[in-house]
Amino acid sequence: MTKITKQEVKKVAHLARLELNEDEINNHAKQLENILEYIKQLEKIDTNDVPCTTRAIEVFNVFRKDEKKNSDCTEEILELGPSREDKYFKVPKILNQ
Numbered sequence: 001m002t003k004i005t006k007q008e009v010k011k012v013a014h015l016a017r018l019e020l021n022e023d024e025i026n027n028h029a030k031q032l033e034n035i036l037e038y039i040k041q042l043e044k045i046d047t048n049d050v051p052c053t054t055r056a057i058e059v060f061n062v063f064r065k066d067e068k069k070n071s072d073c074t075e076e077i078l079e080l081g082p083s084r085e086d087k088y089f090k091v092p093k094i095l096n097q
Contacts, residue, residue: 003029003033004029004030004032004033004036005029006026006029008024008029009025009028009029010025013025013028017035074087
């Protein structure tokens with residue numbers, strides 16, 4: 001495997017607008033080498049029979065059953081609005097006739 005050079009780390013840091021000192025450059029070079037080595041190991045695994053996924057754990061929505069309920073809180077709800085007219089909220093006119 002090719003070694004990640006300091007120049008490559010500096011170039012990527014420059015493109016990402018990062019300011020790195022020498023210790024950080026050396027550290028990032030070593031970390032990038034480790035990542036590439038790990039990817040090289042993963043490439044050896046046969047994944048032909050493995051289905052494609054978008055996440056490691058399948059996510060399901062849990063819905064409750066819709067139930068019809070009678071509610072008589074119209075007055076309470078209308079009182080929460082800034083203005084009302086009879087059984088409706090009163091809102092400012094926004095369209096010209």
